[in-house]
Amino acid sequence: MNRQSIVLAVALVALCLQTPAASDVFAQAGGARPALPKVIAYKDPSCGCCGLWVEHMKRAGFAVTAVNTPDMTSVRREYGVPTPLQSCHTAVVDGFVVEGHVPADDVKRMLRERPKVVGLAVSGMPLGSPGMEQGNNKQPYKVLTFDQAGKTAVFSER
Ligand SMILES: [Cu+2]
Numbered sequence: 748m749n750r751q752s753i754v755l756a757v758a759l760v761a762l763c764l765q766t767p768a769a770s771d772v773f774a775q776a777g778g779a780r781p782a783l784p785k786v787i788a789y790k791d792p793s794c795g796c797c798g799l800w801v802e803h804m805k806r807a808g809f810a811v812t813a814v815n816t817p818d819m820t821s822v823r824r825e826y827g828v829p830t831p832l833q834s835c836h837t838a839v840v841d842g843f844v845v846e847g848h849v850p851a852d853d854v855k856r857m858l859r860e861r862p863k864v865v866g867l868a869v870s871g872m873p874l875g876s877p878g879m880e881q882g883n884n885k886q887p888y889k890v891l892t893f894d895q896a897g898k899t900a901v902f903s904e905r
Contacts, residue, residue, distance in 0.1 A: 784841035784858065786811040789822045797836040800848050800878030807851030809840070829897040832868040843867070848876035853890045853903050864892040867902055876905065 786804055790797035792815040804811050816822060822837050823830075826844045834847025844866030845854055857867055868891050869876055875885030891899040 783809050783855070785809070786838050786840045786845075786854075788813045788836055788838040789816055789819065790836040791815070791817060791819055794835050796848070796872060796878045798878075799880075800836060803877035804838075804851050804854070807855070809851065809854075811838075827865050827895060828868065829893055829899075831897075832870045832891065832893055832899070834868065834870055835872055846870075848872060848878050849890055850877050850903075850905065857892075857902070862892055862902075864894050864900075866893065867891065868893055868899075873905075 786809045788797070788801050788804070788811055790801075790813060798813070801811050801813050819835075819837065823833055823846070826837055826839065828837060828844060828846045832846055836847065838845040840854060841858055843854075843857060843864075846866065846868035848869045849867045853867055857864075869888055870891070871888075872879050873886040873888035874881050876888055888905050889901050890903045890905060892902045893899045
């Protein structure tokens with residue numbers, strides 16, 4: 748290595764080391780919070796309540812890409828959604844799977860807490876869940892976590 752390339756290497760290392768510190772300062776200065784991760788929502792093109800759930804997620808601040816597919820069975824299989832938990836749409840966000848009409852607040856909590864699960868699900872389509880609003884009709888429902896073995900646990904009760 749000649750002198751010039753050593754200087755260049757040192758400068759590059761210094762630059763790399765500097766980057767996290769600089770962004771810390773930015774965060775401390777009240778800079779923008781990191782944006783919410785992107786959501787990809789798979790749904791049947793004819794599913795109206797799926798579109799309403801996508802709108803619910805957008806209102807909560809998520810950037811959502813809706814992907815229309817007539818074959819939701821394959822999507823659920825691909826992302827490991829247990830059959831008893833199935834609903835009308837399947838979304839993927841930051842490595843987690845979100846099945847059905849899960850409230851955005853629960854998705855945000857999962858992203859903060861990062862439980863060791865595949866994702867969250869609201870099975871069926873309970874009335875009153877996000878995207879399934881119908882006046883004042885509200886069916887109580889549970890948001891469940893599920894793991895690779897299909898084991899579930901209650902994440903929240905709504
Ligand atoms: Cu639905």
